[in-house]
Amino acid sequence: MSRVSDIIEVFIKELLEEADDCAIEIQRNELANYFNCAPSQINYVLTTRFSLDKGYLIESRRGGGGHIKIIKMDMDQNRYIQHLLNEIGDSISKMKAASIINTLQERKFISEREGLILRVAISDRSLNTPINIKNRVRANLLKSILIAIFQDGGK
Amino acid sequence: MSRVSDIIEVFIKELLEEADDCAIEIQRNELANYFNCAPSQINYVLTTRFSLDKGYLIESRRGGGGHIKIIKMDMDQNRYIQHLLNEIGDSISKMKAASIINTLQERKFISEREGLILRVAISDRSLNTPINIKNRVRANLLKSILIAIFQDGGK
DNA sequence: TAAAATTAAAGTCAAGGAAAGTCAAATAGA
DNA sequence: TCTATTTGACTTTCCTTGACTTTAATTTTA
Structure with missing residues (x-):
């Protein structure tokens, strides 16, 4: 019964690893479909795992052709x-x-x-x-x- | 008669023996079900038989898909x-x-x-x-x- | 062509579910 | 008796689902 949210988290992090600009764009419904979960679960994963605190920035756009962009920020240690x-x-x-x-x-x-x-x-x-x-x-x-x-x- | 706690203790230790990284993950309810006991009895076994002094570390997570992880230190090697x-x-x-x-x-x-x-x-x-x-x-x-x-x- | 309707996204939030934790009372064993 | 065990009611934490809302693009209509 491993948690879907964890799996989605890992999946997104892998995508980010591969991306050469530390940013990816996804479609919420598409991803939800892929993992067979409610679309709002994607939001849950984003807010719990990809918060500003953890060094991620989320941008999005609604409506036709909408998307969610996840950006892994550079973090200054100090x-x-x-x-x-x-x-x-x-x-x-x-x-x-x-x-x-x-x-x-x-x-x-x-x-x-x-x-x-x-x-x-x-x-x-x-x-x-x-x-x-x-x-x-x-x-x-x-x-x-x-x-x-x-x-x-x-x- | 032989106490359920003792049986659970042995069972967990066997699992640890088999595990190649000396750590196992269990589900409290599942185990309780298996031994036909109250879930909280698992906690009892953990606190009385798998304490720090005996070289065990316990981690856990609640909520859906939660689990309990038991980590054993190799006493002989250390x-x-x-x-x-x-x-x-x-x-x-x-x-x-x-x-x-x-x-x-x-x-x-x-x-x-x-x-x-x-x-x-x-x-x-x-x-x-x-x-x-x-x-x-x-x-x-x-x-x-x-x-x-x-x-x-x-x- | 401009406004209106439709459609296609994403967002929000609260309820429900699925675990584990706590604690104390009841019971069993020595 | 006295300690160790068992049980269960109640709490806390985290995850999942779904109904409803908001926004944007596309299509239709006047």
């Missing part, structure tokens, strides 16, 4: 880290933290093993704190680590 | 790490943790940057928990990371 520190704030969910770590890894800001370490570190099971402070501890931990690794981004 | 897990116990001071991390780094088990991440992670400042549970959280976190790094992932 600025991105700075942005993340703000974004994390003083509380963050596990999913959101994991997604940040994945992005850092995908963008080669951290190695695979470092990604592994971070993902484990921010997991609910590692942080055996009372549930009501878990997200706060997680935010603090993640920010500390980011600052340590990317010192100049954190000034 | 005698030293196993020893460390025991030494850490369920509570450890910052100084002691730092000393462990230094040793790991000296012995080239982890890179300089990984050492940095670990030291930051277990620092008092990162772990903004109530002081009375700080050493416990630190122990848990450090053990999780060690198992993650030294899991027997065949890669």
Whole structure:
């Protein structure tokens, strides 16, 4: 029962890999048809997996001959880290933290093993704190680590 | 009579034996169904039989197509790490943790940057928990990371 | 030819479904 | 008894679906 959304995500990322300008254009209905899902699921994938936060830009056009354009942006490391520190704030969910770590890894800001370490570190099971402070501890931990690794981004 | 929890434990361990990367993914409901028990009993088995101290890491995801992933560290091949897990116990001071991390780094088990991440992670400042549970959280976190790094992932 | 109607997209949002998590009460075993 | 196990009600998280809306291009009509 592997999730269709994940499969679509991977598919889109592969398309982006192949594209030489880091941008692709799709048709929502066509893609939905291909994966046998509701068209709106494409929107779901886009908003959950290809958000601005993760370094993607979405443009689209409705009506006849409409399309969706997905652009993988170049990310400046320091600025991105700075942005993340703000974004994390003083509380963050596990999913959101994991997604940040994945992005850092995908963008080669951290190695695979470092990604592994971070993902484990921010997991609910590692942080055996009372549930009501878990997200706060997680935010603090993640920010500390980011600052340590990317010192100049954190000034 | 023989307890269902024990049977489930053995079953999972067999699955892990067969898996070539010492990690398996299960579906909680499916397994519960198979053993005719309440789904939450699976959680019970996981927390009592597959704890960090015993060298297991658990990851999971909710929602449609959710799953539970069980990762085993190869205790035989990582005698030293196993020893460390025991030494850490369920509570450890910052100084002691730092000393462990230094040793790991000296012995080239982890890179300089990984050492940095670990030291930051277990620092008092990162772990903004109530002081009375700080050493416990630190122990848990450090053990999780060690198992993650030294899991027997065949890669 | 310009407005109107039709058609062909994409967008939004809320409801429903499919998992896993939590916690505490009931029960069984030592 | 006392601890370990079992059960189940309730919660949380994530995914999927579908009805309805909005926008743009194309075709029809006056």
